[in-house]
């Protein structure tokens with residue numbers, strides 16, 4: 629067979645079953661046990677199992693994500709490997725998938741997958757999601773697409789996909805522009821493409837970045853706390869078009885004066901931020917202070933991007949350029 633897919637197991641619900649002593653799900657299945665439930669896969673492709681860990685999504689850290697990125701880079705660069713699948717807890721999947729998307733440069737397909745129901749539940753979706761992910765990673769159609777998230781037979785871009793529902797198997801969505809395609813009868817069909825793609829060339833990550841969400845009446849306390857505790861960067865999920873409460877301006881100014889980049893994104897799930905409003909706290913006043921506009925990344929993805937950029941530079945102008953114009957690499 630001229631097709632070999634490496635499946636890297638990191639944990640998540642896909643590897644869990646209910647422990648009867650505590651009546652709650654914990655990581656328990658070995659990668660071999662999970663793969664054995666994916667029927668007929670040997671007729672389709674060769675599989676190499678790589679065990680990274682058995683981590684619940686909330687146990688993932690930026691440092692572990694970078695370690696995983698280095699493992700994916702090493703694996704995907706092998707001549708005998710045609711694609712890579714990474715299993716992951718869905719809680720932080722959107723962050724790891726985006727980090728891989730920004731840091732791994734390869735034409736070969738890389739697919740991140742998980743499950744919403746553990747193996748003790750009726751309708752365990754691990755094996756069907758995994759087979760769809762392997763089909764995608766084996767497909768020539770999935771080359772040059774960046775990192776993909778495949779769940780519930782839907783293909784989404786790692787740069788766009790977010791977990792939208794705490795329960796349902798169709799939880800991963802790209803609210804802004806919709807899915808890239810579907811997996812139908814083991815065939816991957818793409819209906820749209822993403823035209824631009826950022827790549828950040830780094831093997832390191834700056835973990836000391838704080839994400840804050842704006843709420844009505846918020847002041848600068850949490851911003852000042854972050855600065856006093858050595859934050860190297862701040863991401864603020866602002867209101868609507870990119871506006872904050874006026875009492876936050878002092879803290880934001882203090883951060884920028886201390887060469888701490890402040891990235892503004894929106895707490896709305898769709899649309900970009902812009903300097904449209906001129907009242908105190910409006911986007912225009914933030915831009916004038918030197919804040920960086922996201923412009924349409926969800927907060928956790930903007931944080932991943934800032935952590936990676938800060939590992940390569942402390943030049944706020946450079947960071948601004950990457951966020952606001954992107955490094956446009958035509959795929």
Ligand code: ASP
Pocket residue numbers: 639640641642683684685686716717718719720742743744
């Ligand atoms: N809490 C689980 C985790 O992220 C959820 C999942 O995997 O779907 O590990």
